[in-house]
Amino acid sequence: MKRVETKRKRIESELEKRKMKRRRDSDEFKVVEGVIDTSTLKTLYRLLNRGVLSSLYGAISTGKEANVYRGVGSDGKSVAVKIYRMTTAESDYMLEYIIGDPRFQHVKRRSRALIPQWALKEYKNLFRYHEAGVRVPRPIAIERNVVVMEFIGDLESGLPAPLLKDVVLDEPAEVFDSIIEMVEIGVRKANLVHADLSAFNILWYGQPVFIDVSQAVLLEHDNARKYLFRDIQNITTYFSKLGVEIEDPQVIVEAILSGDS
């Protein structure tokens, strides 16, 4: 019993020492150390040196291809930091959404090269949407596989906004209209189709906010219309279940494309 006790003490003190060392090494990013590869840690330091980030807190979300963290910007305000994993097992599907995009002429197939292009695509799409007036997080910076964007949620407490799928809406019909209008402005003014739109990729912060836009394609993309139909269908299905009376998705798509809705 005694021996076990001493052994545990020894391990604990060793861990404590290591923890201290880690803190000294990188106080700002201690939460991600060990979770994140060395090259990404370097990328985070570049953002620190650029004055974009001052520190990083816990993960808001850990997904298949990316983790999202709350960070603090140089002005002391919360930002969202989306870190794409450099080694994603499933990067093949990304090719479908990036090949043929005139903004990415030389698409690389190796993850090491593709993932930074994918992150840049998310940044560029956020920028386009934002410029067009579609509610998305304002893009702040891009550095290799890390996208820094406006934090949607309570800036003071750092509490992120919930997903649309998790909120009970007072006026679902109005929210539906507002989402369709955002899709329409996205198509007409930003020339973009989201291509993964659903209640899982819309935040609710008093109003809907589109997120997760890396796969969004320009309207010229071969499959843009197919993706637009799928987006609209996801939204109409969701709101029909909430009891909102809705037109045929095809009619909505045609109205969006013809510009007379």
Ligand SMILES: Nc1ncnc2c1ncn2[C@@H]1O[C@H](COP(=O)(O)OP(=O)(O)O)[C@@H](O)[C@H]1O
């Ligand atoms: N700008 C943001 N502000 C607050 N929370 C965010 C922001 N961006 C993403 N999140 C949170 O992180 C989660 C994952 O982000 P998302 O872009 O959808 O990545 P994934 O590819 O993992 O689905 C979201 O469901 C949301 O909860």
Ligand SMILES: [Mg+2]
């Ligand atoms: Mg998502």
